[in-house]
Amino acid sequence: MMSLPCPHCGPRDETEFGYGGQAGVAYPARPGDLDDRAWAEYLFVRDNPRGWSTERWVHRAGCRQWFVLRRHTVTHEIESPA
């Protein structure tokens, strides 16, 4: 089990968190301008890195805040982003 650093509560067990996937995927600024290909990219395609991943987690069973951290998808090393 991983220990994840909640920025508000400190390190807690993975079981307290929910995974939110790739960070920084913003809702399209001008949705009307998107063609089908761009919509598909927005809805269905996410980074899937073998290596460092910048991703969102929610401290579901704690303060219920969302935050971003960097996790290595092979070694499970964790860094809070600068």
Next chain:
Amino acid sequence: MRTSERLPEHPEFLWQDREPRGAYDVVVVGGGGHGLATAYYLARHHGITNVAVLEKGWLAGGNMARNTTIIRSNYLWDESAGIYEHSLRLWEGLEDELETPVLFSQRGVLNLAHSLGDVRESRRRVNANQLNGIDAQWLDAAEVGKLVPILDVTDRPRHRVLGATYQPRAGIAKHDYVAWGFARAAHALGVDIVQNCVVEDFETDGDVVTAIRTSRGRIACGTLALAAAGHSAVLAERLGVRLPVQSHPLQALVSELLEPVLDTVVMSNAVHVYVSQAHKGELVMGAGVDPYVGYGQRGSIHVVEEQMAAAVELFPVFARAHVLRTWAGIVDVTPDASPVVGHLPPYANAFVNCGWGTGGFKATPGLGAVYADTIAHGRPHPLAEPFALDRFRTGRLIDEHGAAAVAH
């Protein structure tokens, strides 16, 4: 007695590991079940034998020899029924086809229903299956109890069993035998199987993939066929294509060898566990993926603990069994829980097979045949056509979350 006297003879080698040659008509990336079956059917059905299967590690060392071997075809939608039932029919003749034992055992698969919602969804799926000519049945709790006496169908469990879907022709097989069988047969037809050969990059010329750069040198290709399961996205990225897949750890576990107590396969989406008893006697269990993206071939222990808690709730007799081993593979999951099979745009001579997620073992012969046909003719086989990458643009998704989330 000296140990050596008691050990059986080392088996004959089933295939020879080849040095890669400089060029092939078709290069298949990934020596799992899908890559090996594809190479076999390319040679067997289409006479295309100038084929290499490149495997970065050892044959079947990815998901192929890590999966829990459940084979069934009772998915919801027509498109899925098409490809999974085609595969199940090929399983039924596979030992003769490959002239190798694969221990395919049609012991049936039960998918339990624990709530009114489950019951409705299950009966709907049974109806859909029957319309597609698939041997699905609905069993009530008493019938389930008769079929699986060690399953607690009383109202004691927190989520009691209300019934189950049952597919008698479903079952299990021995995954390493399946891989070796395809490898042996493909090799005999002239396919080169190259282990310890990491595909690192590709050379392209406009919309044509011209060569593959590997840890063992450059290999020119007429056609490129990806079959890299959990690593598909990493490879496609080298070709400038972003695939709609996320790679997750998927764990499984086995107990010590026990007397036979379970002669069918039981799965429960709601309480999150499935179990069968392997030929040698170990209980084989699994459930859903670990939630995060991971390439480390390991998951978190609490996921395994939750599976076991669910299993003991359903099968009180398992409380005294012990965990012998746990492990994980890396499975590539799509947004609609259905695979991607077909062209890899923008390339004219590249094909992709990925996204089978937690359930591609059962597809091994069917996918192999359909993918080989697609590659040989340069157009999607009719059974593959609905699974084109383009469905994420057109919105024609094939949503199998109900039939594929925890159940593999």
